[in-house]
Amino acid sequence: MYALIWRAIPGPWPVKLLVALALVAGAAAGLWYYVFPAIDPYMPFNDGAVETQGGP
Template identity: 65%
Template sequence: MYGLIWRVLPGPWVSKFIMALGLLVGAATLLWMFAFPALSPHMPFNDGAVEGGEPVPAEEGAPLEEPAEGEAPPEDGLVDDTTDGQG
């Protein structure tokens, strides 16, 4: 295929190279400007697997408990690494 394009382009190899490079840049531009945006909505890359929303209570009908004012939130197993370990 590339040999056919090379043979069809007129002139010496320098002009053929410049024209072939122009064809390559033109094809890439057309893809970026028209083809890729048209295909983007049909690609699965933007589909999230995790949905956001409200946390689900542990048991059906159980209210979510908020910490009282001035009370520390319940332990969730995460380590607080904001301190340098010196009390």
Template identity: 55%
Template sequence: MYGALWRIIPGPWPVKALVMLALVAGIAYALIWHVYPWVMQTFFPTPDATVE
């Protein structure tokens, strides 16, 4: 998969490395800030318990 992405991205290797780094950062951002919180709220709801 990474080889296919590397061949698809145009430009010399420094440009390819920068684009790959940006892709990885974008995917990590999307997972941490959007996907994981949605999964936690949807599939693992917190109990509505209070401590007296």
């Protein structure tokens, strides 16, 4: 799959490298700013590990 993407990018290898890095950065930014905030309410990471019922 990566070889297919590499062959699909036009230009010599330095240009291909820059475009590939831009694609990776774009995918990471898309995940960071759109996907992760959208799924955050459904993830259990913010739940407390210790729950107390009443006082001491």
